[in-house]
Amino acid sequence: MTTPTRQQSDERTELTALITAATTELVRQWQRLVTAQDTLIRALERLRPGVGATTRINGYITIFNQQVGEFSRLTRALAERWAAQDLPTAYRDGALRALRKANADITRFRWTADHQAAITALTATFYTDLVGRIQEAVRRAQAFARAAQDATREVTLGRNHTGIDSAGLVADHPLSTVIYRDSSRHPVKDWARSALTYQGAVTANHGAINTGRLELEAAWFQCVDGPSCGFVSHPDTDHADGTIRSADDAASYPVAHHGCIRQWIPRPDLNGRRGLVSGDPS
Structure with a gap:
């Protein structure tokens, strides 16, 4: 990995910018499908019985399929860039923030074999999720x-x-939405923002946790989260913010849910402290 290790501030501005840019581009490319659908419907509405009608239908369908192919090519390229460039940047962003929060030298972070293995596993999973969509x-x-x-x-x-029943065709095949596992339909913009924010946050937090473990040998981490957020899930009564968690617990729940603002601070100063239990207040 060759992503630089220099950061300008302690805010998550770089991560936010990455997510915003990728979301905007993904939505823009998805709009290609919506526009192509509308164009095809308008063209087919004008067709009437007569010589050459079948040829014209096939021609319009071909143009539509070309747009679908272009959508596939461009969105796959975006997913590849997100996995190959943006997520490693998010991982490094989390790593450097963790070092800074722990008052450690940020130059201690390097793309070692362990970090490369971690980011490879993360990006493989998230790339597969995006390509599946x-x-x-x-x-x-x-x-x-x-x-x-x-x-x-x-x-x-x-x-x-x-x-043709144009409204019925669009209602049965709404290309401006994404279908979730529960069969509910969500606007592409909402899905894209949620999915990419989740992937970026999970990746950045794994960067923080792995760096704390590997570079600082931290066995404990301080959780920074929303005041009402549970540890395992948002409604969990085991609240996360301001608690100390073991490295294993932190790695198991880098975030609690989509949209989670959780961050992790390595606490190597707590190594060896007797009586400390994961979940204790900081």
Whole structure:
């Protein structure tokens, strides 16, 4: 890894900027699908029975599929850049902040084999998550194209005299949303911001925890979090903020939920302290 080790401030401005830029670009590329869907619908609405109708349908579908292909290419490139450049920067950002919070020399952080192994595992997981969403969007776009094509053929063959149901097609195939595991649909912008913020925060916190363990040999970490946030999940009654946690506990729960503001401070000064239990107040 060659990401620099110099930081200008103690704020998470660099991490926030990375997330904002990636979110903006991801949403912009997703809009390509929405625009292509609208363009295709408008074109197919104008078709009527007659010679050459099938050729025109196929031509419009081809143009749409080209836009879908471009969407796939550009969003995959963004996911690759996020995993290869931005997440390592987030990891280093967390590492340097941890050293600074512990009043340690930030030059102690280097991309050692241990850190490289850690960031490789993180980026592999998060890259796979993003690509999975992209693939799902492509499949949904292709399903929309097939449905639109079939509906238009019914019109051009004279079997449907009322025209295609544009609103119904868009409602059944909303390309401006992402479908969660519970089948709920969420605007792409909301999903992108939530997903990339979560990935960035988890990566930065693992950078902090690993650096505390490896460079400072810290067995304990101080948790900084929202005053009402639980340790395992937000509603957990075991509140996290201002508590001391073991290195293993910190690594198991770098954050508690999407949108979590948790940060970790290495506490090597607590090594060897008798009677200390993970969860004790700092």
